[in-house]
Amino acid sequence: MLDKNSFNFNWIDALPDTAKQAVVNTMTTRTFSDGEFVYLAGTPSEALYQVVEGLVRLTVMSPDGKEILMFVMRPGDCFGEVGLIEGTPRANSANVQGKTCLRLLPKQIFRALSKDYPSINEQLLQLMCRRMRLTLEMIEGAALLSLRQKLLRRLQALVSAYGEPAGDGIVIRPRFSQEELGKMVGASRQSINKELHALQSEGLIRLESGLVYVSNPERLSEQAFA
Secondary structure, eight states: OOOGGGGOOOOSTTSOHHHHHHHHHTOEEEEEOTTOEEEOTTSOOOEEEEEEEEEEEEEEEOTTSOEEEEEEEOTTOEEOHHHHHHTOOOSSEEEEEEEEEEEEEEHHHHHHHHHHOHHHHHHHHHHHHHHHHHHHHHHHHHHHOOHHHHHHHHHHHHHHHHEEEETTEEEESSOOOHHHHHHHHTOOHHHHHHHHHHHHHTTSOEEETTEEEESOHHHHHHHHTO
16 A cells, blocks of 8 residues: 555655755756646656656556646655666657646756765665655556455545545545546546546545545555455
């Protein structure tokens, strides 16, 4: 089962102060408009990024041409490191949701800093392990589970990552559309709509103004991993 730490993508703030300041002081900022791409899959990996304001969607294309939403990066989250470490093109595409401000660290500066400050590599190793665990859970879900179970597990993950207290339960913020939920689990919007309303009729969730509320996260987790 995934917990909140599984979605901790902010390795920069976990660095010792000296290393953190060295990284932050060499980063520049750039603002993106809603829907603009930060980079596309297959393009050269020239920088890594940290979200200052807004949201960034990381997506990949399945072999049959369907877009799969892997992660949504929030303020503080970092992304784009893998291509710099491997020296390979981008494996995913990144586009922003709403007006978004990013810090960026160019490839050559990143490589120099990672040599001068070993703690950078230590934190990146921990980050890669967390992402590998998340990816393995996604692969398992895609291969073995029913749509209901895939959706329940994704909702449980979203509660862990994005859940905020709301009354006597939890609300998932930011808002994820039914189309986006479908892209997370490889299903159509219509299928997701049907499953969400079934879960609502069972009392597992409540749908209100486009948001998903969970009154009993423990019960949701039990159903997700039953």
